[in-house]
Amino acid sequence: EAGVAQSPRYKIIEKRQSVAFWCNPISGHATLYWYQQILGQGPKLLIQFQNNGVVDDSQLPKDRFSAERLKGVDSTLKIQPAKLEDSAVYLCASSVSGQGAYEQYFGPGTRLTVT
Amino acid sequence: AQKVTQAQTEISVVEKEDVTLDCVYETRDTTYYLFWYKQPPSGELVFLIRRNSFDEQNEISGRYSWNFQKSTSSFNFTITASQVVDSAVYFCALSEGGGSYIPTFGRGTSLIVHP
Numbered sequence: 001e002a003g004v005a006q007s008p009r010y011k012i013i014e015k016r017q018s019v020a021f022w023c024n025p026i027s028g029h030a031t032l033y034w035y036q037q038i039l040g041q042g043p044k045l046l047i048q049f050q051n052n053g054v055v056d057d058s059q060l061p062k063d064r065f066s067a068e069r070l071k072g073v074d075s076t077l078k079i080q081p082a083k084l085e086d087s088a089v090y091l092c093a094s095s096v097s098g099q100g101a102y103e104q105y106f107g108p109g110t111r112l113t114v115t
Numbered sequence: 116a117q118k119v120t121q122a123q124t125e126i127s128v129v130e131k132e133d134v135t136l137d138c139v140y141e142t143r144d145t146t147y148y149l150f151w152y153k154q155p156p157s158g159e160l161v162f163l164i165r166r167n168s169f170d171e172q173n174e175i176s177g178r179y180s181w182n183f184q185k186s187t188s189s190f191n192f193t194i195t196a197s198q199v200v201d202s203a204v205y206f207c208a209l210s211e212g213g214g215s216y217i218p219t220f221g222r223g224t225s226l227i228v229h230p
Contacts, residue, residue, distance in 0.1 A: 025145045035220075041223070041224075042119075042206050042221050042222045043220045048218075049183070055215050055217070056215060093160075100148070100210035100212070100216030102165070104152075105162065106152075106161075109158055109159070
């Protein structure tokens with residue numbers, strides 16, 4: 001069974017530029033998560049989707065971050081414009097239906113550096 | 116307010132020693148789920164265990180064991196006879212939210228096992 005795919009793996013941009021990350025979850029997984037993991041910290045949930053609907057986006061900085069999940073499968077996370085403090089690893093995860101009650105399967109992450 | 120506390124930032128042991136990683140959580144929900152994940156140096160988080168709030172039975176899986184105590188709001192993880200391959204950052208997570216089950220991760224404990 002294929003795991004969670006993410007691209008790109010690494011990205012370096014200058015502040016005020018925009019960037020987009022892509023995630024393809026495990027086939028059949030209804031719940032998809034985007035996390036931000038700053039070095040030395042635990043993953044911080046940015047947004048949680050159930051199929052193509054948003055369950056929680058309370059920690060998503062909506063003035064600069066946006067996310068969508070097309071047709072309840074793939075998802076993109078965008079940052080526009082980026083700030084220095086956005087430098088982090090962005091993790092995508094998925095789980096079977098039941099939302100956050102079930103174990104999550106994580107992708108390899110995208111390491112973003114904002115200069 | 117922090118909902119998952121992993122007070123140990125880093126633990127260093129010598130191979131074959133037993134080690135316990137602490138996790139203390141707080142929640143007002145009666146139904147919730149607790150998890151442990153491992154993040155090896157490669158970076159991809161790996162699921163280890165899931166527990167629901169109604170099941171306080173301890174669990175053992177090979178060299179790994181988990182002690183869930185609702186009375187002290189703790190879900191501790193013990194590795195018996197540690198090995199170098201156990202070196203990683205370990206995260207405890209809580210999913211709560213009255214049906215939505217929004218996950219929250221602790222800051223993680225870095226375990227270093229020396230040969």
